Amino acid sequence: MNDPRVAPSQYQLVPTRLQERLDKDVTRCHLCLWRCKLVHGQRGFCQAHVNRHGTLYNLSYGILSAIDVAPIEDKPVRHFRPGTRVMSVGSYGCNFRCGGCHNLEISWGVDALDALARGQSTAAYVTPARLVEAAQRAGVQGIAFTYSEPAVWLEYVMDVSELAREAGLYTVYVSNSFVTDQALEMMAPVVDVLCSDIKSLEDAFYKEICGLANVEQVLGSIRKAHDLGIHVETRTNIIPGRNDTDAMYRGIATWIRDNLGVDSPWHITRFFPAFHLAHLPPTPSESLWRAHDIAHQTGLNNVYVYDDKGCDCATDNLPLESYLDGKATDLHQVKKCAASCCGTEGILLKKYEKAAKPET
Ligand code: SF4
Numbered sequence: 001m002n003d004p005r006v007a008p009s010q011y012q013l014v015p016t017r018l019q020e021r022l023d024k025d026v027t028r029c030h031l032c033l034w035r036c037k038l039v040h041g042q043r044g045f046c047q048a049h050v051n052r053h054g055t056l057y058n059l060s061y062g063i064l065s066a067i068d069v070a071p072i073e074d075k076p077v078r079h080f081r082p083g084t085r086v087m088s089v090g091s092y093g094c095n096f097r098c099g100g101c102h103n104l105e106i107s108w109g110v111d112a113l114d115a116l117a118r119g120q121s122t123a124a125y126v127t128p129a130r131l132v133e134a135a136q137r138a139g140v141q142g143i144a145f146t147y148s149e150p151a152v153w154l155e156y157v158m159d160v161s162e163l164a165r166e167a168g169l170y171t172v173y174v175s176n177s178f179v180t181d182q183a184l185e186m187m188a189p190v191v192d193v194l195c196s197d198i199k200s201l202e203d204a205f206y207k208e209i210c211g212l213a214n215v216e217q218v219l220g221s222i223r224k225a226h227d228l229g230i231h232v233e234t235r236t237n238i239i240p241g242r243n244d245t246d247a248m249y250r251g252i253a254t255w256i257r258d259n260l261g262v263d264s265p266w267h268i269t270r271f272f273p274a275f276h277l278a279h280l281p282p283t284p285s286e287s288l289w290r291a292h293d294i295a296h297q298t299g300l301n302n303v304y305v306y307d308d309k310g311c312d313c314a315t316d317n318l319p320l321e322s323y324l325d326g327k328a329t330d331l332h333q334v335k336k337c338a339a340s341c342c343g344t345e346g347i348l349l350k351k352y353e354k355a356a357k358p359e360t
């Protein structure tokens with residue numbers, strides 16, 4: 001377990017929190033439900049964890065891609081500390097590949113994570129203590145982990161959350177909920193809020209964005225978080241032709257009512273065309289309000305419609321240095337892992353090791 005008081009002062013790979021050695025050099029990651037089984041030199045699906053001689057390391061610990069400050073209602077979270085402000089942060093890497101993702105450079109983040117692995121990254125490294133200080137300086141009451149799935153850098157989420165709690169700040173975890181029970185059990189003592197997507201109730205929808213995912217797993221994780229005492233709010237981005245039927249609205253609302261309670265908030269957001277789904281139109285207002293009305297008929301008391309808001313986008317955020325002390329040039333110096341176990345060759349990801357070998 002990383003102790004936030006001794007978090008590396010410079011960028012460095014840190015051991016993955018939930019890992020299980022299966023064989024000499026074969027290790028499984030248990031942070032999310034991919035449960036990647038990795039051999040030496042391989043990275044997980046999220047690209048943020050690498051196996052070095054049997055030990056898994058997180059490449060993105062402390063690496064921030066975006067920061068923003070906004071009301072907690074923008075996450076969207078409405079029934080936890082309403083009226084307070086929250087500092088949102090994200091890194092690189094995600095365990096899903098949503099066709100309509102608005103945060104692609106951050107969420108898939110392959111180039112950024114490759115640069116880290118090669119020791120060529122100029123991304124910002126911010127220790128947990130420095131982030132908590134930045135949040136206090138900004139006058140916010142909480143810190144939110146968002147823009148991509150936070151499970152893929154849970155090492156940092158945990159360390160920041162522990163320090164944040166000591167400093168009197170709450171934490172919000174914005175998730176797709178394709179996470180393991182072990183990860184939820186680990187975070188429950190220090191994370192206050194889970195804001196989770198319920199993207200669909202059809203397995204085919206989840207299969208398209210994550211080959212392994214299914215509805216039961218995602219709903220099971222949301223239920224588990226609720227049972228662990230984390231404050232849970234759910235959100236569905238209504239996408240024309242994908243999840244906009246009355247049966248879908250009724251099904252999601254019924255699941256929330258029966259598993260999280262009639263007062264559990266459901267946030268209904270509008271889809272805006274992007275990436276693989278750029279050919280679809282934005283969601284008509286009527287669909288959002290239809291979902292709202294059906295949810296009320298189903299018995300949910302707190303249903304919120306966001307006609308003007310889709311995902312938690314990082315595209316319009318101010319530069320990181322607007323929130324952090326120190327000079328931008330220092331923040332964006334080239335990062336090489338401060339540990340020396342890889343020698344001068346970087347982390348030697350398997351694909352580069354292969355590329356470096358002469359053809360036989
Ligand atoms: S966090 Fe990354 S490496 Fe770990 S199981 Fe999930 S996708 Fe695989």
Ligand code: SF4
Binds near residue numbers: 096100148
């Ligand atoms: S929409 Fe969310 S879960 Fe899907 S790829 Fe983007 S960041 Fe990941």
